[in-house]
Amino acid sequence: MSADHPSAAPMVRFENVRKSYGHLTVLDDLNLDIAPNEKVAIIGPSGSGKTTVLRMLMTLEEVNDGVIWVEGDPLTHMYRDGKLVRANKRHIRQVRSKIGMVFQHFNLFPHMSAVKNCMEAPITVLGLSRDEAYERSRVLLDMVGLGDKLDHYPGQLSGGQKQRVAIARALAMRPKIMLFDEVTSALDPELVGEVLNVIRELGEAHDLTMLMVTHQMGFAKEFADRVCFFYAGKIAEQGTPDAFFGNPQNERTQQFLSAVLEAD
Template structure:
């Protein structure tokens, strides 16, 4: 893999600096550019929602942050450190090794569209697997944390169930608990209700509203649930063809959008 281009200055790793910064990020698949010189910041504790048509690059942003994909150009910074690069003695950024990726990835948790639970493991084991094997927590400590989280998501009575014994909404609640068990600084939410039956959507969204209101976790959310986006977001970013074409408060974006493409998109889904 080629070296990354020279980035801009690294954002300061301070309580006042951005927790996440996309610095001229490009993502290509062959000749197709999914993200086109993308720049945006997410401040610590902010809840930022990405909206826009399918194929506009929103989920790709989350996959890049989880290091499930690598950038084609540019740099992603997390808490002042480059995500998929390391700085060499000459000051240039080079692709990072797996050890570096694991270290930075600990700060990030993700809840996927599909629940991705281990079907052969009970609920408790699904939640403690990563804290024990990645964070190095003792089994007792991980189990205590898991029980707290299962109470938070309303599934204390399902601790010994297998995923196949749970409804879709219950499985997604377990997936949320599993992500939180890693104590991430950033929680990524990728269309977390899209695989649910309609009657189960409200319960999962209410849970996420409670988490947003009661914790200081930073959230980056991709959703087509516009009422949810309006409720939890500090900022909303409208994407089209791999670029942010408009951003602002939920009140501004949903009540008085300035860009014609934003107005078209919202009128089609609201």
């Protein structure tokens, strides 16, 4: 847990979580607590298990062993007769409603305008009226700098604008936890800054717990309360950005940072 959040009960807890595909172990007995409002950057080489952490938290992947908890409630499991058993779909939907995720490839509905992309889930999942959903979506699109693009379709928007719509769409569900999976890696370099600025402002203005898988080392250093370096399905090293980037202890961390910082 971050030094900035020493006494808070975890918003997210991975307890002895394991994920494998056949003989390939992607996450190996992961234990990780994330405090309310903590901003955690997850970094590491390809295949280290980074994105799997987010996908399991979003229940896009099932755990093989262990339990994921969200705000004290089991996400992957539920209580039945006093025992933890695998969660049913209804329970998963209920707990997952606290979580929003922004993907690498926007995943917008191409036949819907920006505002309708944001309205769809609040209407169908939360039961908001069209007027309520429109007003919520309008405010959020304005917040991410797209107040003049409400009626534009994804095909009329730049990559950075599409990603900002995707962020507004996730926020429209009023999550407590936001997940960002390499949200700038599909963007042209000149568009990266505009998306990172929105995420930076979110972190400053909202009570959100945020997990970000990223290759943007500079942003991770500036934005995060804690950096977790994954290697071979485990957290090889973690710490505050100053300690992690300034004095890494693990040899594999040192090798990774040397390689990516040279590439930058």
